Amino acid sequence: xxxxxxxxxxxxxxxxxxxxxxxxxxxxxxxxxxxxxxxxxxxxxxxxxxxxxxxxxxxxxxxxxxxxxxxxxxxxxxxxxxxxxxxxxxxxxxxxxxxxxxxxxxxxxxxxxxxxxxxxxxxxxxxxxxxxxxxxxxxxxxxxxxxxxx
Amino acid sequence: xxxxxxxxxxxxxxxxxxxxxxxxxxxxxxxxxxxxxxxxxxxxxxxxxxxxxxxxxxxxxxxxxxxxxxxxxxxxxxxxxxxxxxxxxxxxxxxxxxxxxxxxxxxxxxxxxxxxxxxxxxxxxxxxxxxxxxxxxxxxxxxxxxxxxxxxxxxxxxxxxxxxxxxxxxxxxxxxxxxxxxxxxxxxxxxx
Numbered sequence: 001x002x003x004x005x006x007x008x009x010x011x012x013x014x015x016x017x018x019x020x021x022x023x024x025x026x027x028x029x030x031x032x033x034x035x036x037x038x039x040x041x042x043x044x045x046x047x048x049x050x051x052x053x054x055x056x057x058x059x060x061x062x063x064x065x066x067x068x069x070x071x072x073x074x075x076x077x078x079x080x081x082x083x084x085x086x087x088x089x090x091x092x093x094x095x096x097x098x099x100x101x102x103x104x105x106x107x108x109x110x111x112x113x114x115x116x117x118x119x120x121x122x123x124x125x126x127x128x129x130x131x132x133x134x135x136x137x138x139x140x141x142x143x144x145x146x147x148x149x150x
Numbered sequence: 151x152x153x154x155x156x157x158x159x160x161x162x163x164x165x166x167x168x169x170x171x172x173x174x175x176x177x178x179x180x181x182x183x184x185x186x187x188x189x190x191x192x193x194x195x196x197x198x199x200x201x202x203x204x205x206x207x208x209x210x211x212x213x214x215x216x217x218x219x220x221x222x223x224x225x226x227x228x229x230x231x232x233x234x235x236x237x238x239x240x241x242x243x244x245x246x247x248x249x250x251x252x253x254x255x256x257x258x259x260x261x262x263x264x265x266x267x268x269x270x271x272x273x274x275x276x277x278x279x280x281x282x283x284x285x286x287x288x289x290x291x292x293x294x295x296x297x298x299x300x301x302x303x304x305x306x307x308x309x310x311x312x313x314x315x316x317x318x319x320x321x322x323x324x325x326x327x328x329x330x331x332x333x334x335x336x337x338x339x340x341x342x
Binding site: 036038138 | 216310
């Protein structure tokens with residue numbers, strides 16, 4: 001039912017050969033942008049990156065830009081998906097990516113944010129949170145790329 | 151000359167093996183993307199600071215200097231993986247218009263870096279001492295944003311060009327189905 005309804009959207013998206021590549025360019029630029037900025041906070045938690053500032057300051061400075069990047073990613077992504085929803089839903093890498101993405105976003109705006117905001121967290125906790133954050137986002141990237149190879 | 155070099159390169163034992171491996175190639179591509187995120191994100195962060203749009207509470211010197219080393223690691227990962235991807239299908243890349251454009255843009259980035267090195271990147275503390283961010287620094291940042299974004303888009307464009315099958319001697323074709331295998335389509339050394 002859902003797939004039948006998306007066919008009309010897919011036709012519109014596929015009517016021009018430029019829609020998909022342009023959406024992809026936005027998707028790639030914006031994911032590099034947002035994941036890179038999250039990595040900047042992670043680097044700070046790991047003890048390199050901007051050491052003259054507290055983690056909370058790095059988080060505060062990057063958070064609006066990270067959100068902007070994620071917004072572009074989450075707008076361009078569904079466009080790519082809707083161009084061939086059936087294929088994506090049957091693609092194991094895509095399914096993996098969606099789970100990893102959900103986990104990464106939830107982690108980013110709960111535990112990650114809390115630890116980055118509290119400048120008193122112990123070094124061990126900081127390192128674990130940064131490593132989990134990086135691992136989650138890297139698995140999202142892998143999942144995305146493997147869609148083409150699954 | 152260049153063509154015979156890329157043909158030699160892709161038929162070295164290492165790149166032949168990489169091309170034939172089902173998982174190595176997508177893993178290298180994924181790491182290329184991870185590198186892009188780690189490097190590209192930091193580049194944007196630096197550029198936004200130079201433009202005065204973000205991180206204004208942090209000095210330019212802090213942002214530029216302290217992300218320099220992480221940025222280099224990200225770039226190293228991206229370039230290494232990029233070269234591995236190129237080597238496995240060197241001949242195909244040689245004919246690819248987006249790949250050529252990408253190389254030209256990468257050269258322009260190098261030129262940008264050299265042109266603005268003395269006035270912007272060598273002494274970022276001087277930019278902090280200036281009453282306002284100098285136009286030079288803003289121009290450097292805007293060019294950097296434009297060039298790196300175009301490079302990422304050209305990189306994506308590479309995959310959209312069909313290789314000239316009559317001219318190339320080794321090609322990878324993904325199998326249909328979910329095995330994730332990559333078949334060597336036809337792989338013969340070019341006759342001199």
